[in-house]
Amino acid sequence: MWLLLACLPGMCLASPAEFDARAVVSGLKREVPARTPYVEVRFSQMFSRPMVTRGELEYLGAGRLGKRVDEPYQETTTIADGEVTVQRGSRKPRRIELERVPELDGFLRGFSALLGGDVAALEEHFHIAGSADANHWRLEFAPRDARLARRIKAIAVDGQASAARCFSIIEADGDASIMLVEQQAAQPLPQPLTQARLERACRQGSASR
Amino acid sequence: MTARARRLGLLLAWLAALVLLAWYCITGIRISTDLRSFMPPAQTADQQLLMEQIGEGPGSRLLMLAIGGGEMDRLAQLSRELLRTLRADAHFSQVINGEFNADMLDSQWLPYRYLLTSSFDAQPLDEAVLADQLQQRVEDLGSPAATLLKPLLPRDPTLEVLALAEQWSPPKSPQVRDGVWFSPENEALLLVQTRAAGFDPAAQGEAIAALESAFASITTPNDQAKLTISGPGYFTVLVNASTRAESEWLGRISTIGFILLLLLAYRSVAVLGLAALPIASGALTGVAAIALMFGEMHGITLAFGFTLLGVAQEYPIRLLSHRRAGESALQSVRGLWSLLLTAIASACIAYLAFFASGVTGLMQLAVFTISGLLVAGFSTRYLLPRVLPEKFRDAAQTPGLGRVWEWLEALPRPRWLPPALLLLAALMLWLAPAPFWQNDLAALTPVPKDLLQREGRLRAALGAPDVRYLLIIEGKDAEGVLRESERVSPRIDELIARGVLDGAELPSRYLPSVETQRQRQARLPDPAELPAMLQAASAGLPFREDLFEPFLADVAKARTLEALTPAMYAKSPLGARLDAMLVKRGDHWLGLGSIIGMHDAQAFAELTRESNGAVRLLDIKGASESLVAAYRERILHAFGIAIVLLVLTVFIAFRDVHRAWHVLAPMTLATILVLAVLRFAGTPLSLFHLVALTLAAGLGLHYALFFERSTPDAAEARRTLHATLVCVISALLVFALLALSSIPVLRAIGLTVSLGVGFHFCLSILMARKGRARSA
Numbered sequence: 001m002w003l004l005l006a007c008l009p010g011m012c013l014a015s016p017a018e019f020d021a022r023a024v025v026s027g028l029k030r031e032v033p034a035r036t037p038y039v040e041v042r043f044s045q046m047f048s049r050p051m052v053t054r055g056e057l058e059y060l061g062a063g064r065l066g067k068r069v070d071e072p073y074q075e076t077t078t079i080a081d082g083e084v085t086v087q088r089g090s091r092k093p094r095r096i097e098l099e100r101v102p103e104l105d106g107f108l109r110g111f112s113a114l115l116g117g118d119v120a121a122l123e124e125h126f127h128i129a130g131s132a133d134a135n136h137w138r139l140e141f142a143p144r145d146a147r148l149a150r151r152i153k154a155i156a157v158d159g160q161a162s163a164a165r166c167f168s169i170i171e172a173d174g175d176a177s178i179m180l181v182e183q184q185a186a187q188p189l190p191q192p193l194t195q196a197r198l199e200r201a202c203r204q205g206s207a208s209r
Numbered sequence: 210m211t212a213r214a215r216r217l218g219l220l221l222a223w224l225a226a227l228v229l230l231a232w233y234c235i236t237g238i239r240i241s242t243d244l245r246s247f248m249p250p251a252q253t254a255d256q257q258l259l260m261e262q263i264g265e266g267p268g269s270r271l272l273m274l275a276i277g278g279g280e281m282d283r284l285a286q287l288s289r290e291l292l293r294t295l296r297a298d299a300h301f302s303q304v305i306n307g308e309f310n311a312d313m314l315d316s317q318w319l320p321y322r323y324l325l326t327s328s329f330d331a332q333p334l335d336e337a338v339l340a341d342q343l344q345q346r347v348e349d350l351g352s353p354a355a356t357l358l359k360p361l362l363p364r365d366p367t368l369e370v371l372a373l374a375e376q377w378s379p380p381k382s383p384q385v386r387d388g389v390w391f392s393p394e395n396e397a398l399l400l401v402q403t404r405a406a407g408f409d410p411a412a413q414g415e416a417i418a419a420l421e422s423a424f425a426s427i428t429t430p431n432d433q434a435k436l437t438i439s440g441p442g443y444f445t446v447l448v449n450a451s452t453r454a455e456s457e458w459l460g461r462i463s464t465i466g467f468i469l470l471l472l473l474a475y476r477s478v479a480v481l482g483l484a485a486l487p488i489a490s491g492a493l494t495g496v497a498a499i500a501l502m503f504g505e506m507h508g509i510t511l512a513f514g515f516t517l518l519g520v521a522q523e524y525p526i527r528l529l530s531h532r533r534a535g536e537s538a539l540q541s542v543r544g545l546w547s548l549l550l551t552a553i554a555s556a557c558i559a560y561l562a563f564f565a566s567g568v569t570g571l572m573q574l575a576v577f578t579i580s581g582l583l584v585a586g587f588s589t590r591y592l593l594p595r596v597l598p599e600k601f602r603d604a605a606q607t608p609g610l611g612r613v614w615e616w617l618e619a620l621p622r623p624r625w626l627p628p629a630l631l632l633l634a635a636l637m638l639w640l641a642p643a644p645f646w647q648n649d650l651a652a653l654t655p656v657p658k659d660l661l662q663r664e665g666r667l668r669a670a671l672g673a674p675d676v677r678y679l680l681i682i683e684g685k686d687a688e689g690v691l692r693e694s695e696r697v698s699p700r701i702d703e704l705i706a707r708g709v710l711d712g713a714e715l716p717s718r719y720l721p722s723v724e725t726q727r728q729r730q731a732r733l734p735d736p737a738e739l740p741a742m743l744q745a746a747s748a749g750l751p752f753r754e755d756l757f758e759p760f761l762a763d764v765a766k767a768r769t770l771e772a773l774t775p776a777m778y779a780k781s782p783l784g785a786r787l788d789a790m791l792v793k794r795g796d797h798w799l800g801l802g803s804i805i806g807m808h809d810a811q812a813f814a815e816l817t818r819e820s821n822g823a824v825r826l827l828d829i830k831g832a833s834e835s836l837v838a839a840y841r842e843r844i845l846h847a848f849g850i851a852i853v854l855l856v857l858t859v860f861i862a863f864r865d866v867h868r869a870w871h872v873l874a875p876m877t878l879a880t881i882l883v884l885a886v887l888r889f890a891g892t893p894l895s896l897f898h899l900v901a902l903t904l905a906a907g908l909g910l911h912y913a914l915f916f917e918r919s920t921p922d923a924a925e926a927r928r929t930l931h932a933t934l935v936c937v938i939s940a941l942l943v944f945a946l947l948a949l950s951s952i953p954v955l956r957a958i959g960l961t962v963s964l965g966v967g968f969h970f971c972l973s974i975l976m977a978r979k980g981r982a983r984s985a
């Protein structure tokens with residue numbers, strides 16, 4: 001299953017003071033292939049309203065990711081062997097070699113390391129910070145690469161115990177993309193849909209609405 | 210005043226005159242290295258274009274740079290820093306490294322994108338196109354590339370800036386990593402275009418020095434990164450430097466040998482120094498004469514001139530060897546003067562033919578050689594004897610010389626030998642492998658193989674244009690050229706698809722014709738209708754309503770802009786690029802397109818026919834070879850006249866057909882023999898061989914003249930032999946060393962003169978000497 005975690009003694013959180021972000025990350029490791037439906041909400045200064053897309057995420061092991069958009073348009077993004085392939089509808093697929101865009105490469109490597117629970121690889125690309133309370137933890141990853149940092153402020157993961165709920169990408173200009181996964185993806189979105197409400201939902205989880 | 214004081218005074222005055230001359234030469238002359246000023250006037254249209262474009266075509270001014278060694282991050286950073294440093298440097302008209310050109314985002318130029326882009330030629334920018342584009346942008350914003358595109362969107366929702374950047378990048382551009390070009394070998398790549406012509410070594414040298422210092426200024430001592438430069442201009446500089454280094458190195462060795470030889474021959478250090486004065490006077494006078502008449506001297510004139518002036522070293526040697534007891538140096542030189550004068554006069558008169566050739570380079574050569582020979586000769590006659598020390602050793606007393614003399618005297622001189630040699634030479638010439646002439650001057654100064662391989666690798670990686678071919682597009686004005694370029698563009702795309710060539714860069718790729726720009730302008734949506742169209746196109750999309758205001762403003766502006774002309778375009782960041790592709794010539798304009806990876810030059814004939822010759826392929830190598838061939842023809846004519854003049858002079862001087870024949874026959878036969886041997890060995894002849902042959906013939910004339918002279922006694926005959934031997938050995942010392950050089954041009958001169966000296970000497974002994982047959 002997507003976020004099937006072994007509950008290790010170190011990461012079964014006892015109290016906020018003892019929160020160990022690295023332990024949480026290494027606990028995120030899961031069997032491949034792992035798939036989950038997602039709902040992504042994009043908040044942008046360019047948009048008059050949030051943009052919602054739905055589809056499926058796929059993790060196939062180190063450096064291999066897939067993202068399929070089903071709604072409101074069709075698009076499949078595959079990341080494998082250092083190459084991103086974007087296929088939109090019936091158009092010709094576009095390929096980008098990650099080596100050509102190191103900042104994107106660092107971002108995706110970090111993201112992949114996060115899904116793979118690989119602390120060492122993750123720390124290579126990001127500063128790790130985190131906080132927790134009784135039924136929620138939040139990890140924040142700030143890019144080490146200066147060029148990436150100019151674009152991406154942080155990646156944040158919200159979750160509870162052994163399961164992640166939301167992945168957020170907070171861009172440097174304030175735009176944000178919040179992706180709800182696993183059980184959280186199946187929950188109805190808060191109405192009216194604002195960034196603050198959605199962030200609260202990520203903190204409180206489906207059960208606590 | 211004592212004789213000694215008088216001598217010293219005269220010597221000082223002579224030296225002072227030389228210093229003044231040298232000062233005048235250094236301040237009064239500019240040495241040019243541009244190959245064009247040594248070339249003859251062009252005959253055909255292609256040659257004329259070549260003369261203007263040689264080294265200035267877009268391909269030959271390109272330098273390819275590779276930064277290798279070290280982390281890729283650092284290399285990319287160095288590439289960006291080098292780009293910024295070089296863009297600020299006046300030596301370079303264009304520097305690109307694959308980086309997205311931020312200059313294009315300059316507000317002033319942005320509205321022009323709708324006049325430059327071909328995106329809406331097939332289908333105008335209407336609601337359907339806009340809706341499709343906007344939908345794609347929504348999708349882009351959800352993709353990993355979102356943050357890269359966001360800054361562009363409000364002003365440029367159709368991403369025309371990116372479309373233009375792609376259009377302007379080389380047709381086959383390298384991999385982009387970290388925003389800059391990289392080779393498969395992980396080197397950061399840059400393309401640099403120099404302002405200087407490709408075959409102007411001095412100007413290219415400056416540009417390359419500027420490049421290297423720019424790279425040094427951005428690297429730290431910890432950097433392992435190395436800058437590699439390649440390209441025609443770099444090779445010109447490199448080959449010149451290595452040719453100079455090798456000739457200087459060989460020159461030093463032969464100078465030492467020469468000094469030792471003169472010391473051995475005359476046993477006096479003072480004599481050694483004094484013997485150098487006539488030729489030094491001649492050389493300086495030659496340069497000064499050119500400074501006076503032309504103001505500028507070509508480097509090749511200087512090199513050829515000094516080679517030809519080598520004959521003048523014979524004059525003081527003759528004087529020194531012919532001194533004898535009971536006779537002052539002045540008396541000795543008087544005895545030799547009639548022969549020396551014959552030699553000098555015949556050589557000078559022969560070089561007059563060069564002066565009449567009408568080619569600046571050859572005229573300079575004639576002025577240099579004639580004035581040099583005259584001054585060297587007359588200073589040997591009137592100055593040198595007056596400064597020579599009174600004490601000397603009679604050369605006739607040189608140990609062993611008598612025995613050599615006896616042996617030479619005893620040699621058989623069969624009458625059938627000369628005709629037999631002539632027959633042999635004719636046979637060798639007949640059998641010699643083709644080609645007779647070497648028209649590719651570059652073959653004489655070849656570029657090392659590993660550098661050529663690297664050049665090929667970088668050229669392929671960068672998709673850099675071919676240096677050999679240039680696509681010429683003719684029009685009655687710049688607009689006409691651009692229209693023709695647009696018309697031919699799809700035809701060239703067909704040729705590319707057929708595999709005739711890999712790619713081409715046409716002027717219209719950078720700037721469409723005014724006609725096309727106006728058509729595009731007219732097809733742009735009406736500013737009054739565009740907001741409604743935009744609203745309809747973005748229905749159902751989340752974009753903020755006022756987001757695309759800058760886009761609306763740009764389209765409105767683009768409709769009212771005056772179409773870009775080359776003059777206006779020249780001020781844009783890409784101006785220099787187009788400038789190199791459009792030239793005005795006389796009453797019409799030419800567009801110069803570069804070709805990338807030519808596979809079948811013949812296939813262009815079709816295109817030329819269709820356009821009635823307005824579009825044609827210029828084979829730079831072919832045109833320059835035909836130029837060299839035309840040049841050589843003129844030189845050969847000059848030589849022909851020179852030979853006639855020389856023969857006439859010798860006949861007039863002797864007023865004796867028999868004696869003149871004895872001097873001219875060995876010289877002629879030896880020259881033919883040298884030619885035969887060179888050709889039989891498979892060497893195609895070049896201009897350098899011709900010059901070397903001339904020098905050898907000049908030396909041969911001296912040998913024959915002196916051997917032919919009737920001598921009053923055996924001692925005088927031995928002095929003649931002594932002088933000739935010193936001359937022969939010194940010439941061999943210099944030129945046999947050159948013959949061992951690894952550089953073909955030095956080898957060509959060295960080998961030809963060495964062979965010539967050998968043949969001329971042997972044949973003079975056998976044929977010019979009054980053998981027993983005649984004295985009996």
